Amino acid sequence: MHPWGKWGRSFVEYGTKAARAALADAGLDWCAVRSVVGADTVRGGYPGYVAGATFARALGWQGARVTSVYAACASGAQAIGTARAQILSGLADVVLVVGADAAPKGFFAPAGGDRPDDPDWLRFRLLGATNPAYFGLYARRRMALYGDTADDFAQVKVKNAAAGAVNPYARYRKPVTAQEVAASAVVADPLRLLDICATSDGAAALVLTSMDFARRHGAADPVRIRAVSTATPQYPRTVLDLPDIATDSAAAVPEPATGFRASIARTAYEEAGIGPEDLSLAEVYDLSTALELEWYEDLGLCGAGEGAGLLRDGVTALGGRLPVNASGGLSSFGEAVPAQAIAQVCELTWQLRGAAGGRQVPGARVGMTANQGLFGHGSAVVAVR
Numbered sequence: 039m040h041p042w043g044k045w046g047r048s049f050v051e052y053g054t055k056a057a058r059a060a061l062a063d064a065g066l067d068w069c070a071v072r073s074v075v076g077a078d079t080v081r082g083g084y085p086g087y088v089a090g091a092t093f094a095r096a097l098g099w100q101g102a103r104v105t106s107v108y109a110a111c112a113s114g115a116q117a118i119g120t121a122r123a124q125i126l127s128g129l130a131d132v133v134l135v136v137g138a139d140a141a142p143k144g145f146f147a148p149a150g151g152d153r154p155d156d157p158d159w160l161r162f163r164l165l166g167a168t169n170p171a172y173f174g175l176y177a178r179r180r181m182a183l184y185g186d187t188a189d190d191f192a193q194v195k196v197k198n199a200a201a202g203a204v205n206p207y208a209r210y211r212k213p214v215t216a217q218e219v220a221a222s223a224v225v226a227d228p229l230r231l232l233d234i235c236a237t238s239d240g241a242a243a244l245v246l247t248s249m250d251f252a253r254r255h256g257a258a259d260p261v262r263i264r265a266v267s268t269a270t271p272q273y274p275r276t277v278l279d280l281p282d283i284a285t286d287s288a289a290a291v292p293e294p295a296t297g298f299r300a301s302i303a304r305t306a307y308e309e310a311g312i313g314p315e316d317l318s319l320a321e322v323y324d325l326s327t328a329l330e331l332e333w334y335e336d337l338g339l340c341g342a343g344e345g346a347g348l349l350r351d352g353v354t355a356l357g358g359r360l361p362v363n364a365s366g367g368l369s370s371f372g373e374a375v376p377a378q379a380i381a382q383v384c385e386l387t388w389q390l391r392g393a394a395g396g397r398q399v400p401g402a403r404v405g406m407t408a409n410q411g412l413f414g415h416g417s418a419v420v421a422v423r
Contacts, residue, residue: 039384040138042209042240042371049082052241053089053138054096056377060134060243065255071245072130073103075121077113077137077376080149089376093136103130111323112268112411113137114242114379115419119266121246131251137376138241145169146237146373158281158412165283169325170234172280174226177328179277181228184343186331188228190350192219194327195232197355198363202370204396207381209238210370233327238372242380244387261390261423263383265309269416271298281412299336302416303408307338310420314338317360318402319389321382323409323417324367333408334362356397364389364397382407383419390423 039059040052053076061068074097076089085092090104105124109116114137121133145168153159161167180186196216202208214232222231252260272294274286279298296304307313314337322333331345339360340348348354354362363369365385368378386405388394402423409417 039207039243039381040241041207042238042374044143045239047140047239049079049138049140049239049241050085050092050096052140052239053093053136053243056138056241056243057093057097057134057136060245064245064247066132066245068097069100071100071102071132071134073105073121073124073133075105075107075117075124075133075135077117077135077380078106078108079139079376080108081140081142089136089138093134108376109268109415109417110411110413111373111375112379112409112415112417113376114381115266115407115409115417116268116415118244118246118263118380118383118419119268122263122266125246125248131248133246134243135246135380136241136243137378137380139374139376140239141237141372141374143237157283161281161283167283169280170226170229172278173234173326173329174229175278176332177229177326178227180328180331184346186328186346188220189216190331190346191229191233191327192216193349194324194330195219195369197349198324198330198367198369201356201364201397202366205366205370208366208370209236209240209372210366229326229328235325235368236372238374240371240374240377240381242377242384244380244383259423261387261421263419264312264422265306265418265420267302267306267309267416267418269302269305270414272301297336298414298416299332299408299410300338302410302418303337303406305416306406306418306420310422312404312420316404317406319361319364319386319399319405321365321385321405321407322362322367323378324363324369325373327369330363330367337406337408356399361399364394364399379407379409379417379419382409383421386419386421390421
């Protein structure tokens with residue numbers, strides 16, 4: 039990985055450094071890689087749209103096949119899924135996956151130009167609804183339905199900041215208190231500045247290989263990707279979600295029994311042949327503190343409305359029964375869109391190897407990531423050892 043922050047340099051530089059670190063970790067020469075899968079960024083000009091080729095060129099052309107994928111915040115998981123499919127189909131034994139971003143300061147904005155048929159453009163033009171506006175709506179919904187409080191949300195930040203403080207790749211490496219969260223500026227009521235993740239520069243990379251290749255090269259017990267879920271929603275969607283400005287009607291068609299985020303997790307569990315009771319840890323997409331509580335429920339770690347109770351009982355903290363965001367999460371890193379789902383799997387890899395240092399989850403054997411990209415891109419990865 040390349041540490042997260044605001045470095046003022048090119049995403050290519052970040053990604054190349056992360057790629058070289060991944061190759062060194064695997065003990066492989068760049069020329070051993072037969073395929074490069076890049077997670078695209080929309081903020082790097084044309085090179086960002088063809089990230090696979092961009093990183094292959096930066097590392098030095100050597101004939102490997104290249105693939106570039108984009109799925110908004112799920113781009114990294116889509117890249118991992120593509121690499122895994124290439125390996126399972128026999129197209130390549132060694133695949134390098136890279137995602138990197140150089141994000142602007144402040145809120146993400148839509149791409150330039152007028153596009154009245156683009157929901158992402160419309161929500162900014164018609165409502166002025168930045169991402170935090172939606173996060174505030176989700177938080178208010180939890181407060182109304184389940185009785186969650188602003189202090190519950192603040193305690194998520196406290197938990198994640200404590201983990202991020204011992205992660206050398208995190209951007210924010212300072213513990214915070216609930217009082218500091220409460221004293222930070224209101225951004226989208228009831229959420230405050232410290233409830234919402236920042237936008238960041240950063241990069242992450244993974245080397246994926248076939249099991250035969252890994253064993254031939256001395257990895258007798260490697261971390262294995264057991265499942266990659268890229269599920270999509272089912273009609274009708276009756277809860278507002280980014281970037282839509284309306285929901286579907288359930289007047290004629292009943293709403294599905296399982297919501298979108300829960301279906302992402304369910305698909306991963308089914309493919310991996312496990313359940314939530316088998317997890318040692320999870321890395322989830324905490325764009326806001328309230329959203330992390332949603333993910334507890336969507337992953338089946340507890341029932342609907344019980345996420346805050348799980349947090350209060352210390353279950354999801356380092357040292358708890360099932361730590362969530364032992365890396366520090368987006369709360370400590372910020373969003374580097376194409377890199378974040380890859381970074382989640384990097385964290386699982388370190389944890390399952392027992393190499394996570396001060397944030398190590400004892401005896402970790404099974405980990406899961408969960409993420410979501412705009413326009414119905416589901417994203418979950420199960421890793422085991």
